[in-house]
Amino acid sequence: MRERFPFAGELELPDELQGWEEMYPEYFQFELTEERTEYERGRFWFWDKKDTTEPLMPWDMTISAQAWQIAMAQNTSRVFAIPPSMSVDIRVIAGYAYFTGINVEDEDLLNERAELFTERSDYYYENYDALYNGTWLPEVKRIGEEIDDLEVPPELPEYTPEEAVIEGKGQSQDTLTVLRNYNRLTELALEGWQRHFEFLYLAYLAYMQFTETSRELFPDISDDAIGKMVSAVEADVFRPDQELNALAEEALELGGSVPEILKSDRDPDEKIKQLRADGKGQEFMSLFDEVKDPWFYMTYGDGFHSYEGSWIEDLEAPFDHLRSKIERLEDGESLGRDFEELQSEREAVVDEYRQYLSAEERQLFDDAYETCMTVYEYAENHQFWIENWLHTIVFRKMREFGRLLENEELLDDAEDVFLFTRFEVAELLEEACSTWALGKGAFVSGRWKDRATKRRGIFEAAKQWDPSPALGEPPEEVTDPLMQMLWGITTEKVENWLNIESEPTDTDTLEGFGSSSGRVEGPARVVDNTTAIDELEEGEILVAPLTNPAWAPVFPRAEGAVTDDGGITSHAAIVCREYGLPAVTGTGHATKLIETGDRVRVDGQAGVVEIVEKASKPE
Structure with a gap:
C-alpha cells in the first residue's frame, strides 16, 4: 500500500496537455513559489468529482472556482464563523478542481467563533422562511432577470445612430454598452454565488446536528433511518x-x-x-x-x-x-412520488423513535428535528435556482458575447468564448471595440483564433485524462463531517484509492454509504455522463459516478442506484429515498468494477454492493 498520493508537481500529464496552465488563472495553480509549494505539499487535496467529473472550461471557472472560492470560504470563515471549519482552498490541474479543508485547531479561536456562530445561525434558523421567501429567492430571481435583460448586440453597427449627435451624447454608446454589460454580467454572476452559499452550510449543519442527536439517543440507528426522517421534502x-x-x-x-x-x-x-x-x-x-x-x-x-x-x-x-x-x-403505472405516502412513512419512523425517549430527550430530539426540517429543503433548492436556472441564463448571455466576437471576426465560433478566462474575454471585447473604432477595413488580429484552436485541443485531451483522486499525504482518519456528507470521502475510501491507484481490482464487493434502504438484485447499467442516461432501461440498476437533478425523471425506471461519489446527502441519496429505491453511494470505484449487464445485488441498508455475475466472463 502506498503511503501517500503524488504531489501536484509529480503528476505525469500526457503530452497533449502541455500548455494547459495558460488557460486558467495563475492563483488556482499548484506550486507557483517555494513557500506556496511547502504549504500545498503539507495538505491533503481531493479531486472534487462531485462537480468536475469533466474539466472546466476556462470561462466556467468564473462560477465554478473563482466565485465559488470567495463565496464558499467567506461563508464559513467570515460570515457564520463555523467553529471547526475555516474554509476550503481550491486548486486546478488541467481544468479539474482539487479541494482541501482548512480547519480551526486553536482553542481560543474555536470558542470565539462558536459564540459568533451560535448567535448568527440561530437568527437564520429562527427566521428562515422570511429570509428565504422574502429575500433570498426574490434576489436570485432579480439577478437572473437583470442578466437576461443585459443588451448585447450581435454586431457593432456600420455607423453609430444619429441620436448620438442629436441627443448630445458626443460619442458612440455602442462600445460602452458592450464593455459595461460584460462587466455587469460577471459582477452579477459573482453575486449569484454569494447567494448560493448563504444558507447552504447551515442546512447541512442542521442535518448533521440532527444526525448527531439521533446517534446520541439511539447508538445503533442507521444512516438510512435518519435519512427517512428527513425525506418527502417539497423541494x-x-x-x-x-x-x-x-x-x-x-x-x-x-x-x-x-x-x-x-x-x-x-x-x-x-x-x-x-x-x-x-x-x-x-x-x-x-x-x-x-x-x-x-x-x-x-x-x-x-x-x-x-x-x-x-x-x-x-x-x-x-x-x-x-x-x-x-x-x-x-400501461397503468403511476408517475413520480406518492408524496402523501412518503410523508406518512416519514412520520411513522419519527413517531417510532420518539416513543422510546423520555420527555427531556424528546424535547432535544424535536428541537433538532424541527430545525433540520425547516432549512433542509435549501440543500436541494439552491441546486435548481443557482446551478441550473441562473447558470443557464449566465451561459446563454455569454453566448451572445461570443456571437458578437464571432461576427467581429475575433473568434471563429461563438462557443470559443468559453475557452478564455473572464479577464481574457474582457480583453477580447475591448479589442473588438477598438478595432471597430478604427473604422472599416481595420486590421483584425488572428491570435485569438489561434489560441482558441490550441486550447480546444488541450481541453479535449483533458477530458480523456484520468486525474489522481487525491494529492499529498492523507490524514490518518477523515473526520470532517462535511467531506463525508457532501463528497462521500471516508478513511476507508481514501485507503481504497491508495490501494487501487485508479486501477480496477478483482474484488466483487464494494462498500459505501447505505443511503436508501432496501435490497435489490438486477442487471447493471453503467452511465458515465448525462448524454447516456436515456439508455437506462426498466428494471436496471443505475451505476454512475454521480447523479444530478436533470436525471430525476429517469429514476422511476431504475430498481436501485450505485454511485462512485457522494455521501448520504448527495443527490442520488436524496432522490432514491424519495422514490423508495435502494441506494449505495460513495463506493469509490463502482463504475470501474461494474460493467453494463453485470448482475449486481444492492443492499441499501448495509451499504454493500455485490457483483453476483459478470456479463462477460474473462477467458
Missing part, C-alpha cells in the same frame, strides 16, 4: 419532473392526436409544429409554454459546464421524458 429541484408528470397526464386527458405526436420519433421542433397546428395540441402547448420558464431551465449535466447545455435550449430531454411517461401511464 423545487423536483418540480421539473413533477411538471412533466402533469403534462403527460394532461396529454392523455386531452387525447386526440396529442399522445401520438408526443410518442412519435419526430424531433422536438417537428412535434411542436404539429401540436400548434392541432386544436387539442394548442391547448397542450399553452400548458407546455407556461411550464418551460422556469422549470425547463435544467442543465444536461451538473450545471457547472457551459458545453452541457440546458433543456430550455434543447428540448430533446423533456420530450423524451414525456414519451416515456405517457407510455407508462398507458
Whole structure:
C-alpha cells in the first residue's frame, strides 16, 4: 500500500496537455513559489468529482472556482464563523478542481467563533422562511432577470445612430454598452454565488446536528433511518419532473392526436409544429409554454459546464421524458412520488423513535428535528435556482458575447468564448471595440483564433485524462463531517484509492454509504455522463459516478442506484429515498468494477454492493 498520493508537481500529464496552465488563472495553480509549494505539499487535496467529473472550461471557472472560492470560504470563515471549519482552498490541474479543508485547531479561536456562530445561525434558523421567501429567492430571481435583460448586440453597427449627435451624447454608446454589460454580467454572476452559499452550510449543519442527536439517543440507528426522517421534502429541484408528470397526464386527458405526436420519433421542433397546428395540441402547448420558464431551465449535466447545455435550449430531454411517461401511464403505472405516502412513512419512523425517549430527550430530539426540517429543503433548492436556472441564463448571455466576437471576426465560433478566462474575454471585447473604432477595413488580429484552436485541443485531451483522486499525504482518519456528507470521502475510501491507484481490482464487493434502504438484485447499467442516461432501461440498476437533478425523471425506471461519489446527502441519496429505491453511494470505484449487464445485488441498508455475475466472463 502506498503511503501517500503524488504531489501536484509529480503528476505525469500526457503530452497533449502541455500548455494547459495558460488557460486558467495563475492563483488556482499548484506550486507557483517555494513557500506556496511547502504549504500545498503539507495538505491533503481531493479531486472534487462531485462537480468536475469533466474539466472546466476556462470561462466556467468564473462560477465554478473563482466565485465559488470567495463565496464558499467567506461563508464559513467570515460570515457564520463555523467553529471547526475555516474554509476550503481550491486548486486546478488541467481544468479539474482539487479541494482541501482548512480547519480551526486553536482553542481560543474555536470558542470565539462558536459564540459568533451560535448567535448568527440561530437568527437564520429562527427566521428562515422570511429570509428565504422574502429575500433570498426574490434576489436570485432579480439577478437572473437583470442578466437576461443585459443588451448585447450581435454586431457593432456600420455607423453609430444619429441620436448620438442629436441627443448630445458626443460619442458612440455602442462600445460602452458592450464593455459595461460584460462587466455587469460577471459582477452579477459573482453575486449569484454569494447567494448560493448563504444558507447552504447551515442546512447541512442542521442535518448533521440532527444526525448527531439521533446517534446520541439511539447508538445503533442507521444512516438510512435518519435519512427517512428527513425525506418527502417539497423541494423545487423536483418540480421539473413533477411538471412533466402533469403534462403527460394532461396529454392523455386531452387525447386526440396529442399522445401520438408526443410518442412519435419526430424531433422536438417537428412535434411542436404539429401540436400548434392541432386544436387539442394548442391547448397542450399553452400548458407546455407556461411550464418551460422556469422549470425547463435544467442543465444536461451538473450545471457547472457551459458545453452541457440546458433543456430550455434543447428540448430533446423533456420530450423524451414525456414519451416515456405517457407510455407508462398507458400501461397503468403511476408517475413520480406518492408524496402523501412518503410523508406518512416519514412520520411513522419519527413517531417510532420518539416513543422510546423520555420527555427531556424528546424535547432535544424535536428541537433538532424541527430545525433540520425547516432549512433542509435549501440543500436541494439552491441546486435548481443557482446551478441550473441562473447558470443557464449566465451561459446563454455569454453566448451572445461570443456571437458578437464571432461576427467581429475575433473568434471563429461563438462557443470559443468559453475557452478564455473572464479577464481574457474582457480583453477580447475591448479589442473588438477598438478595432471597430478604427473604422472599416481595420486590421483584425488572428491570435485569438489561434489560441482558441490550441486550447480546444488541450481541453479535449483533458477530458480523456484520468486525474489522481487525491494529492499529498492523507490524514490518518477523515473526520470532517462535511467531506463525508457532501463528497462521500471516508478513511476507508481514501485507503481504497491508495490501494487501487485508479486501477480496477478483482474484488466483487464494494462498500459505501447505505443511503436508501432496501435490497435489490438486477442487471447493471453503467452511465458515465448525462448524454447516456436515456439508455437506462426498466428494471436496471443505475451505476454512475454521480447523479444530478436533470436525471430525476429517469429514476422511476431504475430498481436501485450505485454511485462512485457522494455521501448520504448527495443527490442520488436524496432522490432514491424519495422514490423508495435502494441506494449505495460513495463506493469509490463502482463504475470501474461494474460493467453494463453485470448482475449486481444492492443492499441499501448495509451499504454493500455485490457483483453476483459478470456479463462477460474473462477467458
